[in-house]
Amino acid sequence: MPKILIVDDQRNMRTTLAMMLRGAGYDVDEAQDGDEGALKGTTGAFDLVLTDLRMGSKDGIDVLRATKTAQPMTEVIVMTAFGTIESAVTAMRLGAFDYIQKPFTEEELLVKVGKALDSRRLAGEVALLTREFKDRYKFENIIGRSAAMREILGRIVRVAPTDAIVLITGESGTGKELVAKAIHANSKRGERPFVPVNCAAITETLLESELFGHAKGAFTGAVTARKGLFEEADGGTFFFDEIAETPLSFQAKLLRAIQENEIRRVGENKPIRVNVRVIAATNQDLQKAIAEKRFRQDLYYRLNVARFQLPALRERREDIPELLGYFVEKYKKKMGVDVRIQDGVLEQLARYDFPGNVRELEHMVEQAVALVPNGIITFDDLLAPTTSSSAPPAPPGGGRTLAEVVDGAERQAIEAALRECDGSRERAAEILEISPTTLWRKMTRLGITYETRS
Numbered sequence: 001m002p003k004i005l006i007v008d009d010q011r012n013m014r015t016t017l018a019m020m021l022r023g024a025g026y027d028v029d030e031a032q033d034g035d036e037g038a039l040k041g042t043t044g045a046f047d048l049v050l051t052d053l054r055m056g057s058k059d060g061i062d063v064l065r066a067t068k069t070a071q072p073m074t075e076v077i078v079m080t081a082f083g084t085i086e087s088a089v090t091a092m093r094l095g096a097f098d099y100i101q102k103p104f105t106e107e108e109l110l111v112k113v114g115k116a117l118d119s120r121r122l123a124g125e126v127a128l129l130t131r132e133f134k135d136r137y138k139f140e141n142i143i144g145r146s147a148a149m150r151e152i153l154g155r156i157v158r159v160a161p162t163d164a165i166v167l168i169t170g171e172s173g174t175g176k177e178l179v180a181k182a183i184h185a186n187s188k189r190g191e192r193p194f195v196p197v198n199c200a201a202i203t204e205t206l207l208e209s210e211l212f213g214h215a216k217g218a219f220t221g222a223v224t225a226r227k228g229l230f231e232e233a234d235g236g237t238f239f240f241d242e243i244a245e246t247p248l249s250f251q252a253k254l255l256r257a258i259q260e261n262e263i264r265r266v267g268e269n270k271p272i273r274v275n276v277r278v279i280a281a282t283n284q285d286l287q288k289a290i291a292e293k294r295f296r297q298d299l300y301y302r303l304n305v306a307r308f309q310l311p312a313l314r315e316r317r318e319d320i321p322e323l324l325g326y327f328v329e330k331y332k333k334k335m336g337v338d339v340r341i342q343d344g345v346l347e348q349l350a351r352y353d354f355p356g357n358v359r360e361l362e363h364m365v366e367q368a369v370a371l372v373p374n375g376i377i378t379f380d381d382l383l384a385p386t387t388s389s390s391a392p393p394a395p396p397g398g399g400r401t402l403a404e405v406v407d408g409a410e411r412q413a414i415e416a417a418l419r420e421c422d423g424s425r426e427r428a429a430e431i432l433e434i435s436p437t438t439l440w441r442k443m444t445r446l447g448i449t450y451e452t453r454s
Contacts, residue, residue, distance in 0.1 A: 218267025
């Protein structure tokens with residue numbers, strides 16, 4: 001039960017407010033003046049402090065300051081009389097959640113109290129998750145303390161427990177699959193399968209069969225009946241990566257599957273009931289795709305229930321130090337080496353115009369940790385070309401672009417893993433800690449034609 005402190009030097013007002021809030025189901029305590037309010041706000045475990053602005057020796061601003069200093073998670077609403085709006089604005093600047101002007105109705109009060117408690121609960125949940133669960137799978141790779149990332153974590157907390165369909169948009173490398181996994185892991189489906197599929201990595205002719213399954217003899221080579229990935233995800237979450245890459249004919253069938261919670265295997269007329277939560281992601285502008293007749297508008301509306309727009313790295317530069325430190329520690333442990341970042345590198349990175357995103361930054365760090373000769377990673381080491389170990393580093397203002405550097409690093413790592421595994425994409429994907437589908441997509445993009453031998 002949320003706990004609320006009422007601070008007002010007028011007894012009748014305190015009593016009336018306490019009756020309203022207790023009647024709404026809240027646990028209420030009272031303070032008869034600013035001195036008692038500041039003391040209780042400092043020492044008590046209140047979710048919300050509702051304080052009058054004008055009181056005796058200590059006013060509502062004093063109560064606000066004392067409470068927020070000692071209990072920064074506690075929300076504060078100040079009550080103002082006519083002519084004190086300027087003071088209320090000052091209170092907002094000092095950290096008050098809101099103000100309410102006297103006289104007010106019970107409905108107005110309860111609405112503001114409800115919003116403040118929702119904010120308090122959400123902030124508490126986000127703080128708890130980022131502090132206690134950061135090392136667990138569900139949030140271990142979502143790094144950042146910027147306002148944008150705090151908002152994303154907060155929305156994950158709110159959306160995950162529901163079964164709402166989620167659409168995640170953003171540039172390549174911004175972490176769309178990580179957010180999808182975090183939503184799944186924090187949902188009631190968290191113990192059930194999370195089935196990702198990269199729609200760009202499956203040919204149009206195989207897409208329907210892969211997702212919905214097929215009957216025996218449905219097409220040449222279908223020697224047995226096969227369950228599709230949608231059925232494999234039953235009870236769990238299905239993640240459509242690059243949903244904009246699907247053909248229009250398939251989009252119509254997908255829309256029906258989402259709306260009706262049923263599928264039909266290729267070559268069968270019997271519907272199969274499925275219970276999956278759908279999360280879709282794309283790096284494309286779906287509104288543009290709709291205008292160009294490449295994406296169905298009705299499917300877009302069905303997917304766009306809970307929307308996450310992930311920021312590019314250049315839009316969250318304040319997260320670069322934490323990301324850099326995280327990736328350095330990750331690859332130090334993985335490679336068994338002792339390296340550190342040279343002083344001044346963070347300042348240089350803060351000024352660098354990143355054409356890539358978090359994924360590219362990670363590849364830059366992995367390359368530097370693997371190749372740095374003296375254990376100290378410089379700015380040039382992070383931007384060094386990877387096609388030749390003797391090649392000079394790319395200058396910050398010219399030479400190869402970050403995308404070219406990253407492509408070179410990916411090509412080198414993939415080819416080395418394939419050589420080690422004698423061409424087995426499955427084993428190479430395990431070494432690289434990515435899915436076989438992701439490896440296939442990267443090989444296609446980079447033009448790597450290493451033959452699979454097993």
